Amino acid sequence: MTRNAGTGQGEAVACTGLAYAFGETNAVDGLELSVAEGEVFGLLGPNGAGKTTAIRCITTLLPVPAGMVSVFGHDAARDRMAVRRLLGYVPQQLSADSGLTGRENIALFARVFDVPRRERADRVGQALTAVGLTDAADRLAGTYSGGMVRRLELAQALVSAPRLLILDEPTIGLDPIARTGVWQHINAVRAATGMTVLVTTHYMDEADQYCDRVALMHRGRIRALGTPDELREGLGERRRAAGAAATDPLPTLEDVFRDVAGSGLDDQAGDFRDVRSTRRTAHRVG
Ligand SMILES: Nc1ncnc2c1ncn2[C@@H]1O[C@H](COP(=O)(O)OP(=O)(O)OP(=O)(O)O)[C@@H](O)[C@H]1O
Numbered sequence: 001m002t003r004n005a006g007t008g009q010g011e012a013v014a015c016t017g018l019a020y021a022f023g024e025t026n027a028v029d030g031l032e033l034s035v036a037e038g039e040v041f042g043l044l045g046p047n048g049a050g051k052t053t054a055i056r057c058i059t060t061l062l063p064v065p066a067g068m069v070s071v072f073g074h075d076a077a078r079d080r081m082a083v084r085r086l087l088g089y090v091p092q093q094l095s096a097d098s099g100l101t102g103r104e105n106i107a108l109f110a111r112v113f114d115v116p117r118r119e120r121a122d123r124v125g126q127a128l129t130a131v132g133l134t135d136a137a138d139r140l141a142g143t144y145s146g147g148m149v150r151r152l153e154l155a156q157a158l159v160s161a162p163r164l165l166i167l168d169e170p171t172i173g174l175d176p177i178a179r180t181g182v183w184q185h186i187n188a189v190r191a192a193t194g195m196t197v198l199v200t201t202h203y204m205d206e207a208d209q210y211c212d213r214v215a216l217m218h219r220g221r222i223r224a225l226g227t228p229d230e231l232r233e234g235l236g237e238r239r240r241a242a243g244a245a246a247t248d249p250l251p252t253l254e255d256v257f258r259d260v261a262g263s264g265l266d267d268q269a270g271d272f273r274d275v276r277s278t279r280r281t282a283h284r285v286g
């Protein structure tokens, strides 16, 4: 894949100077972000960092009041429909309807995302197969386990064959086997289609294992960017320069996270709304 971030060529997502405020809260505050076509890009950061808000601007669900967002060269403010046609989105909050079957939920997304009518039944069937839900397809989603619901939501996002898949905490509340399963499904689709993936997660092991590059967001901006190895080695070097022994173990990605976000965690740990909404999601899918 071409890695040519910054020029528009081979760039799946570009945010320049993106800002979004809720009243007095500057949720996104001058965000610079470039996701290259074909990569798995992890957006990490503490509760309240602005990840979901930034993602909602990229998906066109929120407007772009300041700065610019483009998806495969399409301006998210001016060309919303073109952007929407290119992406699949698994939101942080529950998006499946418990009163519909798995198949009906996916069919609904196929219709909303403009999958041609004559292709819909096939594409829904393929999406169900891709996430291993064929046997449960005709049961109400309300009877699914948390892991099944998250896989259903993944199928909803994949049914339109997106060039860009955006996942906001796709594995929250899942057991280790279910988490691995979700990633296996994502990677199988990537291998077949070259799809780009933009994902947020609080699981550092997932970011380390599955992301080509990660960005650490804090207070509305990117504070560190690189491959997981680069970020670890960078912190190791800084620690050695500050007097740490050369024999000290290499920092983990969690150490990098603490280094970037640690100082502000107390006052920025997310207000009650964040905690409550995250718990609700964890509870409902878990
Ligand atoms: N609808 C809203 N109304 C008011 N404030 C909001 C709203 N949504 C988000 N915020 C605020 O914007 C800031 C960023 O929130 P956001 O949900 O983008 O963070 P996040 O990085 O996704 O956090 P988390 O890891 O908890 O999901 C927080 O201070 C939050 O309280």
Ligand SMILES: [Mg+2]
Pocket: 051, 052, 053, 092, 168
């Ligand atoms: Mg969020």
